[in-house]
Each structure stands twice: as C-alpha cells, then as structure tokens.
Amino acid sequence: MADLIFWKSANSCVKLLGVMEQSGKKNPSKGLLQSEELFQYILETSVYPREPEPLKELREITATHPKAVMATSPDAGQLMDMLLKLINAKKTIEIGVFTGYSLLLTALSIPDDGKITAIDVDRQAYEMGLPVIRKAGVEHKINFIESLALPVLDKLLEDHENEGIFDFAFVDADKANYKNYHERLMKLLKMGGIVVYDNTLRGGTVAMPEELVAENLRENRRLTIELNKCLAADPRVQICLAPLGDGITICRRVC
Template sequence: MANPKLLQSEDLSKYILHTVVYPREPEPLKELRCASAGHPFSFYGTDPDAGQLMAMLLKLIQAKRTIEVGVFTGYSLLLTALTIPDDGKITAIDINKEAYEIGLPIIQKAGVEHKINFIHSPALPVLDNLLQDKENEGSFDFAYVDADKDNYLNYHERLVKLVKIGGLLVYDNVLWGGFVAMPLETIPERKRKRTTATMEFNKTIAADPRVDISIAPVGDGVLICRRVM
C-alpha cells in the first residue's frame, strides 16, 4: 500500500520535477517560468508538472482549437501554443493584461503569437458572447481554467457547451493546497471562502453526467473532464 505522507512530500515533488519535468521542459517555457519567478503572485502560474500533463492531453486528443480562462504571465498559454498545430487557435481570456505582457516577448520570440487571440476582459461576458453564436457550440477541442475559483461552476456551465463531445475541460487548483480535505474550522479564515467554493465545485462536477472525470494530484490538483454528452 502506498504511503500517503511520502506521496505528498516536498522531496517527492522535487524528484518528479528534476527527473521527468525540467529535463523535458521546452526552453521558451523555462524562460517564461524564470521571468515570472520575481512576480509577487508567481504562485498563480501553472505548475510545470501540471503543464507536462496538459501537453500530453493536448497531443492525445490532437487539439487544434482551445480556450483558456485565466492566463497570468502565460505559462500554460505558451505551452498550448507550442503543442497545437501551426494553424491552431487559442482564445485566451484574462482581466490582467500587465501580467500577460510579462510573457508576451517570450511568446513572440517562440514564434507562436499568431495562434493566440488574447482578450482583455472578465471571462463570463466573453463566454456568453461566444455562446450567442450557435456555431461555437461544440467547436472547441480543449478548455483550461486557472482563474477565480468562485466562478468555476459558472465557467463550467458555459465551457461544457463550447467544448465538443470527446473534448477535454481541465481545471487547476482543485485541491487548493490540501485545504479541501481539512475540517473547515481548522482552515485560516482568509482561505475558507475559496476552499468552500472549490469543494462545492468538485462535488458538483463529480455528479455531472455530461463529463467523465479524474483528479490528478499534480501541482495544486488538476481536474480533467471529458465531455460525453
């Protein structure tokens, strides 16, 4: 039987990163990760081990048209742009353009900016606008969400309509630093609202018959959904 304390240890995480993640990390991604390290909210970025899983998922389904809610400095965005075909397209939405512009020169240098349509806006109005055109329903191969946790359910209700049957929806931070498994009274007050929102999201998606699901305990927890209806 696996030792849960060992599997959650910092040493094991470092082993995974240095043995199988960093040696395969494309140079532009490494450069962007280093450029973001000095940002006061650098922890907002997608973890490299979660990114490696995401890249494999994109390749497995041969994704070509994707949507990303929450960009930050663009680690996951650049990863997607490097992975999808040259004529692939990413709709990327974020309210923070300044953070995106930290990674933009690296994205440009990597030669993949033409695949990206960055929209500086709250995500819900953009998703609603996309759904007003019936041709957008079921037209995306892949969706990735790493944004405000309070709106995850709202994003899901829209994205599950935009992603095609057989397509994937991936949500980051669904283990929320492990707080989701702790009694609420032991969680710091400032963490409780988002912990509760994350727990409610996980519970709701677990009961959603429109998707198959699996949580991968990489990074801060990644929920993978495959639309089935």
C-alpha cells in the same frame, strides 16, 4: 477508538498544514506531495529535462513576479501537453492567463494553424511573458482578450456556430465562477473535448476540518468543495482529479 481516529485525522491535517507552509516558502509550484524531495525528484527527473526552452525561460521570469505562486505547476503542465496532443487539439480556450506559462505550453502543443481564445482581466501580467511568446514564434495562435470571462463566453455562445467546436479548455481563474464557466464550456466543447480545472485541491484544505483552515482561505475552500461535488455528479463528463500542482480536475465531455 473514535477519539483515536479523530486525533489521527487532526494530527494529519496539522502535519499537512506544516508541509504547506514549508513548501509555500520554498516551492512556488505548490506541489501537494508530503515530501518536497520527492516532488523535486519528479520535476528534475521527468519534467524539467523535457520542458521546452521557451517554457523554462517564462517559468524563470514568472518566478520574479510577487504572485508567482499563481503560475501553472510544471508537472501539471506536462500532463496538459500530453492531453492536448492525445486529442489533437487545434481550437482551445484559456480562462485565466497570468504570465502565460500554460498559454505558451498550449501554443507550443497545438498545430501552426491552431487558435487559442485567451481571457484575463490583467493584461500587464500577460505582457510580462509576451516577449517569450513572441520569441517562440507562436503569438499568431493567440487571441488575447482583456476582459472578465463570462461576457466573452456568452458572446461566443450568441453565435450557435461556436457550439461544440472547441477541443480543449483550461480554467485557472476566479473560483466563484468555476461552475458558471463549466456550464458554458459544456456547450462550447465538442464531444470528447477536454476541460482542465486548476486548484481543485486548494493546497489540501478541501480535506481539512474548517476550523484548521485560515479564515482567508475558507471561502475558496468552500467553493472548491462545491465544484468538486458538482463535477463528480455531472453525467456529461468523465472526470479525473489528479494530485498534480494544487490539484487539477480533468473533464472529458461524453454527452
């Protein structure tokens, strides 16, 4: 029986690897659903019809980028938009901007006097989406900082008036620092504030035996597993790991 269970588990992982390879070629949004047709149904039925025109335009521009797979998945973005509006977010942080899909989404969601501190080391990718952001009339809400994120967060925390003033944060950056970002964001977010971490299922590799994972993916897999354990054990947050895009973990600060 134990052998049968192991075979089924390994067989499921092999099938998932095949799905990942197939969807990686056809679907840059990295949906984890076993059926690509079902994922497309979700997008075409409830996501794309509600997607604002500027977001659609930026998504199509991003698709021409050689690293388009890094963009926020539209289905995850739809949930983020709802979260931003549910908590009436006004002051937000974004760590990892890329071409700006999630940044534009946030700028469209928050009020006209809202502010986003957006941090990324790659200004060139951000400028790819900047014309769309400007055309949408929301550039004034964005303070883009070309920098590593930790120095910026530490600089914010030097001023104690910044503690507990942010409503929302989105993190889609280097996985090695996710836990470091989390510690700082717990000080910057207000009580009831939300932080969303992207890529917390790592294409399904977090549930695979290590030997079935390509060597170049193992380190990020390990870091993600550590992060997921850390978040699950953190009494300061209420969490939900949602299988949208490449996996997003929503953390609501409760203490």
